[in-house]
Amino acid sequence: MGIRSMRWDDWIEIDHELPKYHLIRSERIRTRGDKVVKTLPPRPGVAGGSSAAVELVYELSEFLVRKYPQIYKVTRRKAQTEDFGWYGDGQIESITILPLQVTYELDKEDPLRVATLLTQEDLALMIEGSDGKYYFQAGAITVPGFWRMEDKIGLPLEEIHLTGDVPQYREKLQNSLERFFFKLSVNKPVLRNNYSFQIVRDANDPQRTISNDPDELAWSDTTIGHEDYYDQKGRGPFSDAQQTGKVEFRPPGSAENIRLRTERQGLRRLPRSGAIVFTIRTYIFPITDLAKEPGVPGRMASAIRSWPADVSRYKAKRLYDDVILSYLDESHRKQIEAGVVRADDHSSNYPY
Ligand code: HEM
Structure with a gap:
């Protein structure tokens, strides 16, 4: 499975690209709405994602303001029992990203929208059903590159991977992954990394679809076609979209057009709801630099x-x-x- 244990302090990483990520993600949420941020209601056999989503945004805010006090500032209410505040502190009411001068009111806004905008992470909440499987019940997946949340939300772990034809999933991954999820404890978070390559258009190409995202962080449009026509089985556009010219493939003109895309993925169990949080931080590097x-x-x-x-x-x-x-x-x-x-x-x- 390629996982290793994670030091608690390393849960979330923030760097100088926070403003750029914030801009791209805000734009994605504005234009794609619940295709990129969604919390499912309960259904028979599995709880909805809303309690876990609320717990997550408080956990993240507590973590961020302690790890990066120069970047985040919070206001708190007076401490009460059952608060989400850490170490007896009153629950956070609002959190400001200081370099951006953006403030979020935690009890007034969609928790997953705020959680993803506070960080540079995509977020998936996995909730155990009465059948023991883990279901993707809430997510903020704004910059996935090669998959769409709308195809995966509500599915159990195995279906998420099988519908995407993840190599060797049934043969090598499924059993160990399910055991791992069952056993994951609150104090034993883990990390894994993956990598892939993607093609990007030249800087001056008129067919660029997203102007503020030249590295195609949000969606690997040049490699697999437009997001709206993506067929996960074929890992490319639906064939009718290809025929009608709605997508067009171009091989990279040169190595200048190729990027390494690598994700740092974290998994931890939330203490109250017991949901598992899957955090996905994507980094993109030009091959010519590497x-x-x-x-x-x-x-x-x-x-x-x-x-x-x-x-x-x-x-x-x-x-x-x-x-x-x-x-x-x-x-x-x-x-x-x-x-x-x-x-x-x-x-x-x-x-x-
Ligand atoms: C230890 C935990 C996990 C392991 C070992 C694992 C393994 C993998 C592997 C090997 C792939 C192929 C690409 C890659 O190398 O990353 C993949 C893809 C993927 N995984 Fe996981 N995964 C894990 C947890 C999760 C969770 C919690 C989610 C919840 C949303 C998830 C969602 C996906 C999705 C959406 C894809 C892309 C599928 C597609 O291409 O359609 N994974 N995973």
């Missing part, structure tokens, strides 16, 4: 060459492999020539 790092081009090329057929399909390798591999091989050759790496140095695995 290839300057000693040893990276060689290791990245050998990682891509080692993907089995199902992983290659899942990661849409055929769309970019010629361009990326020739660029990485050439960068690797230059690093060997310059004495930066040795030709036989395979000491580390890319990227983690």
Whole structure:
């Protein structure tokens, strides 16, 4: 499963890109509404997501103001029993992101909308049903890149993965993942990472769909077509959309058009509701920057060459492999020539 334990202090990371993420996510929420932020009501066999969503926004606010007091400021009410405040502090009433001068009233606004705008994370709340399965009952998935919350919300963990044809899910992941969810305790949060590649249009391409998101953080439009026509089974546009020209694929013109997309995913159980919070923080890097790092081009090329057929399909390798591999091989050759790496140095695995 590729998970490792997480230090409690490392739950959420905030960096200098907070304003950019905030802008993109606000725009996504404004334009896509409940396709990107939604809390399901209860249904037979599984509770709704609203108590967990409320608990989450208070947990996040407590965490953020303690870890980043230079970025967040809160006001609190007088302490009462059953408050969400930590260490006996009164419950937070409002939280301000100081560099942005934006304030959210926690008991007045949609908790998941606020939770995702406070951070750089996408958020999924998984709730145990009476059948022991975990259901995706609430989420704020504003910048998923390659999947849509509307296709997955309400589904149990196995269906989320099987509908997306995640390689080897049934064979290798399903049992251990379900056991892991059952056992995950409040004090044992974990992290995992993944990576993929995506193509982006040139900066001056008139067909760019989202002007404030040149790296296609929100949706990998150039790689898999427009979000509104996405068919998760085919991992691309519905065939009729392709035929009517609503989507158009372009191979990357050069390595300048390829990005590494990597997610830092956290899992922790909330103490009161018992829901599991899945946090997804996405980072995007130009390949041309990464290839300057000693040893990276060689290791990245050998990682891509080692993907089995199902992983290659899942990661849409055929769309970019010629361009990326020739660029990485050439960068690797230059690093060997310059004495930066040795030709036989395979000491580390890319990227983690
Ligand atoms: C330890 C926990 C988990 C493991 C080991 C896991 C594993 C995976 C793997 C291997 C993939 C393929 C892409 C990648 O490498 O990341 C994937 C995709 C995905 N996972 Fe998970 N997952 C976990 C938890 C979750 C949770 C809690 C959700 C809840 C929303 C979730 C939602 C998804 C979705 C939506 C995709 C994309 C599916 C698609 O392409 O349609 N995963 N997961």
